[in-house]
Amino acid sequence: MEPDLFTAAAEERQEKDPAGSPLAVRMRPRTLDEVVGQQHLLKPGSPLRRLVGESGGPAGPSSVILWGPPGTGKTTLAYVVSKATNKRFVELSAITAGVKEVRAVIEGARRATGGYGKETVLFLDEIHRFSKAQQDSLLPAVENRWVTLIAATTENPYFSVISPLLSRSLLLTLEPLTDDDVRGLLRRALSDERGLKGSVGLPEDTEEHLLRIAGGDARRALTALEAAAGAALDQDESEISLQTLEQTVDRAAVKYDRDGDQHYDVASALIKSIRGSDVDAALHYLARMIEAGEDPRFIARRLMISASEDIGLADPNALPIAVAAAQAVAMIGFPEAALTLSHATIALALAPKSNSATTAIGAAMDDVRKGMAGPVPPHLRDGHYKGAAKLGHAQGYVYPHDLTEGIAEQQYAPDALKDREYYTPTRHGAEARYADAVEWTRQHLGRKRS
Template sequence: MTASDLFQSDLFGLHEGSSDPLEGGFQPLAERVRPRTLDDLAGQEHLAGPDGPLRSFLESGRLPSMIFWGPPGSGKTTLAEICARSMHYRFEQLSAIDAGVREVRKALDGARQAQRTGDRTILFIDEIHRFNKTQQDTLLHAIEQGLVILIGATTENPSFEVNAALLSRMQVYILKPLSETDIEAVIRRALERDGLLQEKQVAIAGLDFLLQFAGGDARKALNALEAALALVPPEQREVVLDRSLLERALQHRAPHYDKGAAAHYDTISAFIKSMRGSDPDASLFWLARMLEGGEDPLFIARRMVIFASEDVGNADPFALTLAVSVFQAVQMIGLPEGRINLAQGVTYLASAPKSNASYEGVNEAMRAVKQFQDAGVPLHLRNASTSLMKDIGYGAGYRYPHGFPGHFVEEHYFPDGVLPQLFYRPTEEGREKFAAERLRGLWKDRYRP
């Protein structure tokens, strides 16, 4: 490979393979071996494979605005660059961490100027969930007018972090954490194709350790590989990349928890199951591990809100109120003090009486709805909002419960032709036992002791 080959500029003004600080600057290994086509990509087969939507978009030459939602190192930026390179579009990149409205408008002005000469622009915004509503609103007209194709990248659920107006104009695609097989392919591809690494003969003896450390993050794996090789004397051509070399380079063991890695899902599972098992101490342990690992506290708080209804339910109706209050407090205060709010919520939820009757009830009702989806609403339960509706029988025969002793009258509330079914089975735990007693008294045929 000649010097001119090494320093040829690509579509983005980068110098692929460059290692000379005077020729475009030294690029990290992860950047030097970044895939340039979908065929070079490891993982994300559901998006980039033969039947994937991204491949179809690029082959048809029609690309929608999109949000890539996935963990770090899963290929969000890479996919955006591949789209621009394949479509021969300009590529403008902003990071929502340090860009504001002014930077967005400047990028849009550049796209407008390019449009006059027939060039189209992909505007890529990393960490788009960090933009506030005003910043997100500046993008709406640009998308509608076709000024740019917007590609946003986020590690957070866009349903919560991206406003509805912007979200409705974009397709959301979920990127999965890379498997160990994918990460291994990334590492071997780097060793085979990178011009600098080809100068050495590298044998990987610590692959398991490296894969565990990477935790599904390709960039993390490549950075670790590069750090380890940097410890090898330049004149040494044969290198054994073993665990000891990797540990010396990384200065710590592979973490048990890393936000976005496989352990992320295992840890939140242990957290939920500890609360469900009424063990506040174990629940606090997993809470602390997530916070130490850099987990988003609002993600934890959202899971607690779900837990309050799914696992505590009407055994303690106040649990949901408390969980929502914890979410709002953490949202308002943030870390580090927000950990105190989380701890209060976790210990309350773990210590509370448990019932999943509401959760099981709605699941059973959802199954029944599919079976009786065409069953009509009985006339006596319909709302007679006009005189015509009243004339044809809407609301006729409806008995108002508050007009009867105990504010109750036995009535048929299910659809026409559907017999009453038991979905909600209240337990004897906490306050739910009072609901069970009342329902047994009201619906004697359905709720039996």
């Protein structure tokens, strides 16, 4: 039996009895115009609209790869394409399916096309979990247009999808849904005939908590709304109270206004806890930000700043860890991004601390602002142009690599700053070796002690 028969039967039941389907299914867009977010993909004449035949141009490739974080509408777009083009919709997950299941769907698609002229959209979720050999099995179907393949991935397809398949596909990048996107979807679900039909209201504080719970995931938002609405109606409530929502989803509403004092206070407390090496307090504030629905990219940016501001050369690995965390967060999103942020927060909190990089650049910039600059010493000026030698530029410059110790006793700073010292290293962690190095180099540069 083909694996898509179950999907087809389920869709038929949902169309006949939509009230018995989950809210997220009932509110699934039927056209591209009903899709929430992704406006950069939905402009008139876009490749996606050509794919569904809304443009007079060619339909384009029969394979599409949707790349984006969870909950951004990859399955929805595949479903809309199938409906708009009147094609069968078959869904497989690379987590549970293998080559056998793929071949069965492809064979079923060929029979459907030849038997009653019904083409097939094959939606393959999490294609990055397929091996190279498994992805290779899709190529004949794509090349011969036996199916319209729509593959979804949360990982960079240039690393996770084989080149032959990628080159034959239209790559569409999906952006995370904004709070306004999800808010619009919730309000539509409350009033729409396919949704809750105005049976219950949603106060502002409850809506805000729903948005935090959703974390930009439309399906999660609708699932939580449906559960809370059911609980409210069971209790004869005309509105979904915050208490009802908290009880239904088992998530307390964190007092945290992303545009107000709480946002800055908790972010400040996180950084100061890292600076103070209190890993447990830092994790507490990180958890509050995550539970409140804070943008993970904002948290990652703060960690990168802390790595240079408070740790610096005491642990040179701190900044690479923070940067790697920011890159990972941008690729995976919540909820998994919480693990990455925890990893980085713990590493930074337990690292030896030094603010020498912060104070050094601060002192140097302060002098510049005071006008303490002066001309560049002649021997350091550019000497590559004709006439530079006549001006004395680059004359007398000593090339350090020509010397045994690799350091030349010559003046580098302008005259007004030749004895100024900005960098004052600590002896915390790895910076101890920098402290020894700066003392040695200053001596060999012939610098006077300030």
